[in-house]
Amino acid sequence: MAKPEKVAAVTEIADSFRGASAAVLTEYRGLTVSQLTELRRSLGEGTQYAVVKNTLTKIAAGQVGINGLDDLLVGPTAVAFVTGDPVEAAKGLRDFARANPALVVKGGVVEGRPVSADDIRKLADLESREVLLAKLAGALNGSLAKAVGLFAAPLSQTARLAEALRAKREAEASAVPEPAADASPAEAGA
Structure with a gap:
């Protein structure tokens, strides 16, 4: 490969690394x-x-x-540059390797x-990003509902306590006899 072609190839590979999530x-x-x-x-558009x-x-x-790839770059090498979901790509590679052990x-x-290759296998065993996000949203929704209940309980208890205290004071106020009025002058002369 001539030098200009090598420079172009390095630039293309570097751009692929930059644009890839994996x-x-x-x-x-x-x-x-x-x-x-x-x-x-089978790997799809991403x-x-x-x-x-x-x-x-x-x-x-x-x-x-990116450092630490020297040990991996031995022998015939092909790279799957993933711009989409890395989990889906890892699953695609795992499934293809099962059917074609040469990969x-x-x-x-x-x-x-x-x-490492083990990390890629673990990544392939994960559920897709959408499924994980859905599970997280469900867990957060349940947790938020519980939190709202916990925060609302003291407020409703305080409101019931305030209502009970108001009712008690009204009852006490109506039970207290009114002070006797001074005797009228007509009664004083009798």
Whole structure:
């Protein structure tokens, strides 16, 4: 590859790293072109799967501040640059690797931090972002309802106490005999 082509390739890989929420490095040795095409299709629109040169990928990763990939960039390497949900991409790679053992997940980068192949497997075992957000919203909704009940209880108790105190004072006020009026002058003369 001529130097200008290498510079362009490094720039393209660096841009892919910058735009991705995750990047999964794989070894594709033994996969046919049709299997690679099937893999790209199965990963969906939010993931770009590209065969890369290890040296150029090391340079590109260094340019964007990603370190720790040297051990992963050995042998034939392809990278799945994920701009969508990393969980869905990890699941897609896991499922494809189960059906095609020639695909080996080496590790990757999630949110700019290098991760191992085990971390990618754990990521694949998570539920999707939408499901996790729905569960969180449900938990928060239940917790908020309980909190409202806890905060409303003292207020309603205070209101009932104030009403009871007002009723008691009214009852006491009506039970107190009115002071006797001074005798009228007509009664005094009698």
